[in-house]
Amino acid sequence: MNKKTILAIDVGTGMIKAFAGRLEADGTIVVIGSGAAPTDGYNKGDITDINALAHSIRQAIDCVIMAADNQPVGAAYLGIGGTALVTDNCVGSIAPAIPGTVSQQDVARACKAAEFMINSDNEVLHVFPVKESPGLPGEALEVDAHIVSASKSTLKALTAALAGNGLHVNGIVSSSVMAAEAIKNELPVQADNFVFIDIGAGTTDFVVYVGGRLCFSASLPLGGDYITNDLMQGLTVNRAHAEEIKRYYSRLSPDLRKQGVVLDCNDYGTTDKHISFDFLYDIIESRVDEICALVYDYLRPRLDKQLADSGQAIERIYLTGGCGTMPSMVACMAKYFQIQAEPVKPKYLAEEYAHPVNTVCYGIIHYGAGAIVREPVTNTTPWNLFIHKAKRLLRI
Ligand SMILES: Nc1ncnc2c1ncn2[C@@H]1O[C@H](COP(=O)(O)OP(=O)(O)OP(=O)(O)O)[C@@H](O)[C@H]1O
Ligand SMILES: [Mg+2]
Known part of the structure; x- marks a missing residue:
């Protein structure tokens, strides 16, 4: 399988839109196949019928596979939005590794600390550091982070329903964040x-x-x-x-x-x-x-x-x-x-695809190809889980 080919799926209230594409070295995205199908079982982020939704997604992907002449369509990423997502701004606080300085690693650790504030029934999808305290000597580093999460049980059920329809999903992401992050460099x-x-x-x-x-x-x-x-x-x-x-x-x-x-x-x-x-x-x-x-x-x-x-x-x-x-x-x-x-519309897409409705799929391909920097990922070791539970118990 071509590892650079990404299958981007935008789950919308009206339509499921899917693109298989590759990010080229010059920044353009080559679409090898696209497809769409009317959405069933999903309304404004609310999954009303998971099997119907999985079936709609499958239909859109079958169109992509057909359009791609049965070439491999790559690793699949699914974009969701609306009420399926929960967004919070939380503060994470840590002691910097070198007092008085703030490194990237310190900010990443503080973001992980901020994730502990998220409801443990939710899975963190994206974390963005918004603002850091100056990190003065002797003071803790505080990072205000924007966190996007979704219900673990919903994600699990959706992943299972898609697997039942023969689709293995590599990641579930926020549609709007993907679109905005891709378009922000080409405004x-x-x-x-x-x-x-x-x-x-x-x-x-x-x-x-x-x-x-x-x-x-x-x-x-x-x-x-x-x-x-x-x-x-x-x-x-x-x-x-x-x-x-x-x-x-x-x-x-x-x-x-x-x-x-x-x-x-x-x-x-x-x-x-x-x-x-x-x-x-x-x-x-x-x-x-x-x-x-x-x-x-x-x-x-x-x-x-x-x-x-x-x-x-x-x-x-x-x-x-x-x-x-x-x-x-x-x-x-x-x-x-x-x-x-x-x-605005995607700039580095062939003319026939460069439309504002395709911005989410464009962003997901960028993300899947690694062009959008991945946020710090929660480290769910038993030790971290223990600390998480202890913090929740003590409300710190
Ligand atoms: N040229 C156009 N003029 C006016 N409205 C349009 C045009 N093209 C699409 N629309 C409207 O845009 C909507 C579909 O947009 P889009 O595909 O971005 O939604 P979606 O991703 O399915 O839904 P959502 O993101 O809200 O869950 C429909 O209401 C459609 O009528
Ligand atoms: Mg949409």
């Missing part, structure tokens, strides 16, 4: 303080960077499905037809408003769907505004907290995900946050 305008927002079908995921460091990530149950559902009800069309109308609308200029424009929104089997642009605008833009307002209300106080010590400000918002491509979503985010917002 159109390099910024130190920015928010990466992925708006999908069911969830809006954020990753916040301050001073170039990942310091916070979270998810809200908001996405394009709300708009699709409104269109289904407002226009009495089925889901597939509503999706088509939404995509058609998002290609049109908002200048068509108040011009008396009527759009032919008919599909197979309909003849009566001549819809005024203004009617579509009212349905879609009221939801877009609501999503942006909720994101702003959630994020603003958290950003203020992250930025409080530094005296810095968020410079830009970068958007991905299917809904992040909507021009009105981009404009509305910019309006609420009063900073520039722009959609």
Whole structure:
């Protein structure tokens, strides 16, 4: 098997997207096969039917294998998001190896200490050091770490269900963290303080960077499905037809408003769907505004907290995900946050794949290929487990 080929699987609320690809020495990713399948048994991070989900994932992978002409598709990594993930900012404290100095190893040890604060029912997926204390002589080193974890029992059940479908998973990761970490080095305008927002079908995921460091990530149950559902009800069309109308609308200029424009929104089997642009605008833009307002209300106080010590400000918002491509979503985010917002897509992918919805798979291939630095991994020796339990008992 070609060890450098990675099978990246993005478990989304709407679709499972999968890529088999290789990271080349020049930084480009060569995709040898891609596939997608409608998601079943998973909604906004909540696994409602594990066997149905495993079956959907299998279908997407079968498409990849077919597209790759049965070449080996490599080590598999699965990206999840929404409520499946728990995020915390915890402080780990250790005595530096050399008093008065702070080494990388000290920071890694302090991150491991911070992991002890995480609920022991959860498995740590990612740890990012956010801020270190100065590490003065005679003082403990304190590291504030951002930790992403997921329920051990859910991960175990998912891994087992996938194994039952003939798929061995090498790692489970946070979709949004993978996307943000891959895209942060190829932003159109390099910024130190920015928010990466992925708006999908069911969830809006954020990753916040301050001073170039990942310091916070979270998810809200908001996405394009709300708009699709409104269109289904407002226009009495089925889901597939509503999706088509939404995509058609998002290609049109908002200048068509108040011009008396009527759009032919008919599909197979309909003849009566001549819809005024203004009617579509009212349905879609009221939801877009609501999503942006909720994101702003959630994020603003958290950003203020992250930025409080530094005296810095968020410079830009970068958007991905299917809904992040909507021009009105981009404009509305910019309006609420009063900073520039722009959609981003993978830079080093062939044109046919370089779309914002593929950013998660792009990030997972980078991660699998080792291009995204792996965070310190919890060392689960019996001795460490004993210390962990003792600390929990003593609440230290
Ligand atoms: N061109 C477009 N214009 C408007 N909406 C779009 C467009 N392309 C995709 N979408 C919407 O984006 C959503 C799907 O995006 P995406 O594939 O990122 O979601 P997902 O990963 O399946 O879900 P989630 O990440 O929320 O769990 C759907 O609501 C779809 O209608
Ligand atoms: Mg997604």
